[in-house]
Amino acid sequence: DAGITQSPRYxxxxxxxxxxxxxxxxxxxxxMFWYRQDLGHGLRLIYYSAAAxxxxxxxxxxxxVVSRSKTENFPLTLESATxxxxxxxxxxxxxxxxYNEQFFGPGTRLTVL
Amino acid sequence: QKEVEQxxxxxxxxxxxxxxxxxxxxxxxxxxxxxYRQYSGKSPELIMSIYSNGxxxxxxxxxxxxxxxxYVSLLIRDSQPSxxxxxxxxxxxxxxxxxxxxxxxxxNVKP
Numbered sequence: 001d002a003g004i005t006q007s008p009r010y011x012x013x014x015x016x017x018x019x020x021x022x023x024x025x026x027x028x029x030x031x032m033f034w035y036r037q038d039l040g041h042g043l044r045l046i047y048y049s050a051a052a053x054x055x056x057x058x059x060x061x062x063x064x065v066v067s068r069s070k071t072e073n074f075p076l077t078l079e080s081a082t083x084x085x086x087x088x089x090x091x092x093x094x095x096x097x098x099y100n101e102q103f104f105g106p107g108t109r110l111t112v113l
Numbered sequence: 114q115k116e117v118e119q120x121x122x123x124x125x126x127x128x129x130x131x132x133x134x135x136x137x138x139x140x141x142x143x144x145x146x147x148x149y150r151q152y153s154g155k156s157p158e159l160i161m162s163i164y165s166n167g168x169x170x171x172x173x174x175x176x177x178x179x180x181x182x183x184y185v186s187l188l189i190r191d192s193q194p195s196x197x198x199x200x201x202x203x204x205x206x207x208x209x210x211x212x213x214x215x216x217x218x219x220x221n222v223k224p
Contacts, residue, residue, distance in 0.1 A: 042216040043157075043201070090156055098164070100145055100205060102212060104156040 003027075006091050006105040014113050019078045021108050023091030031094040032074040033058075033102070034066065036087040043090070049074055081112045116140060117215035119202050125221045132189040134218050136202030139183065143204035143213070146178055146185045151199045151217065161187060192222045 004025040013019050025032065034046040035058075045058030047066040055066050063085060065077045078085055088109050094102040118137045126132045134148075145164050149157035163169045163176040163185065175188040185204070189196055199217040206213065 043214040045211070099162070101147065101159055101162055102203075102205075103159060104149075107156045 004091060004093055004103055004105040006089075006108050008108060009106065010109050012111045012113065013081050015082060016080050019081050019110065021076045021078075021089055021091075021110070023074045023076070023105060025072055025074075025091075025093040025105075027093060027095075027103075028071055029093035030071070030096050031102075032068065033092040033094070034064070034074070034076045035090045035092065036060065036085075037090060037107075038087050046076065046089075078110075081110075083112050086110060086112045116213040117202055117204060119200075119215035119218045121216060122219040123221050124218055125223060126192050128192060128194060128222055128224050130192050130222075132192045132196065132220055132222070134187040134189070134200050134202075134220065136185045136187075136204075136215055137183055138185070138202075138204045138213065140204065140206045140208070140213065141180075141183065142206050142208030143180075143183075144207040145205040146176070147203040147205070147212075148174075148176060148187045149201040149203060150196075151201060153198075157201055189220075192220075194222045194224050196220060197222045 007022045033048045035043045044060050049055045049068040052071050068074050090107045091105040148161040150160045151157045161176040163178045169176045173190045177186045199219045201217045202215040203212050
């Protein structure tokens with residue numbers, strides 16, 4: 001099915017471990033984004049990418065790494081997970097041009113123990 | 114001043130009534146405006162987009178935009194219990210090429 005998918009949907013890990021969250025979209029949208037959503041903070045942008053091999057920091061990039069070697073994939077890596085990174089992570093992609101609608105993936109609920 | 118202001122609610126309306134959700138934004142460079150619906154434990158779902166001043170209707174939903182007043186609203190007619198969710202207002206800034214997301218208004222539609 002066309003759309004945007006994330007994996008895993010749920011993840012429990014321990015402090016200090018490396019974790020990678022995957023995001024895949026089939027629309028060939030140029031822009032892709034990673035957000036985290038926490039109670040009291042709403043959606044906060046972690047990183048975004050305007051195209052393959054082009055990435056940039058958002059509001060809360062510390063502790064995260066991204067890469068984008070292919071247009072359709074945008075993985076997010078927590079190099080050394082901390083408890084403060086317990087959150088729900090949403091990947092999104094966006095059209096470019098006049099009608100620049102942004103669509104979200106189903107989310108990954110990450111718990112860091 | 115926050116970039117996007119929404120009443121956090123909860124906004125409670127009876128089934129069949131009109132729910133009115135409001136949003137103000139600070140970036141005058143915002144050109145596109147979106148409303149997302151988010152059910153508890155789910156991801157935001159795009160339900161309306163509006164790009165020019167005035168009203169845009171789609172089924173039971175009407176988005177209203179007034180760029181001079183930096184105000185955008187969403188009306189839900191004939192509200193249903195299934196409309197109970199949090200609604201996020203999201204202007205897109207042309208100047209900064211980014212979305213701003215409001216913290217959302219929680220809507221409860223009572224049967």
